[in-house]
Amino acid sequence: MSRRIKGLVEFEDDLGTVVRYVRHPRGGGLVSPAAHVHEGAWLAETSYVEAGAVVHDGARVGPGSWVDVDVVVGPAAVVGSNVHLGAGTRVGDGARVGAGARVGERVSIEQRAAVAADQVVPDDTTITASGPGGRSGYGRAA
Numbered sequence: 001m002s003r004r005i006k007g008l009v010e011f012e013d014d015l016g017t018v019v020r021y022v023r024h025p026r027g028g029g030l031v032s033p034a035a036h037v038h039e040g041a042w043l044a045e046t047s048y049v050e051a052g053a054v055v056h057d058g059a060r061v062g063p064g065s066w067v068d069v070d071v072v073v074g075p076a077a078v079v080g081s082n083v084h085l086g087a088g089t090r091v092g093d094g095a096r097v098g099a100g101a102r103v104g105e106r107v108s109i110e111q112r113a114a115v116a117a118d119q120v121v122p123d124d125t126t127i128t129a130s131g132p133g134g135r136s137g138y139g140r141a142a
Contacts, residue, residue, distance in 0.1 A: 021048070029061060041073075044081070059091075062099065080117065095129075 021030035029043025034051035041055045044063035052070040059073045062081035069087045080099035088106040098117030105123045113129040
């Protein structure tokens with residue numbers, strides 16, 4: 001169930017807890033009041049940013065994506081559609097995460113590194129930008 005109050009969206013989760021979000025002005029994505037999303041970031045309308053997360057200037061988060069608790073998305077990073085970034089993950093400046101990727105908890109995606117579409121990245125992994133264009137063991141982001 002959801003309810004709309006001016007500037008606020010409320011959902012009741014499966015356990016009956018009311019969860020509140022506000023709409024981000026650029027794209028309309030849902031942001032926890034306990035998260036920080038820079039006004040220069042863009043969040044698709046159906047994206048979610050959870051408490052403690054930080055999304056920096058110029059970052060883009062695609063439709064259906066979920067930025068979990070305490071995630072940091074760096075400046076100019078691009079998170080594709082239907083991506084889950086697990087709690088405590090760090091996405092570096094200019095990094096790319098392809099559509100449908102599932103990134104575990106406490107993952108570090110270094111500056112300009114890439115995770116390919118539909119990849120599953122295990123918890124506590126570091127993704128490096130080891131070659132031109134940000135190639136890594138997880139392929140190129142779409």
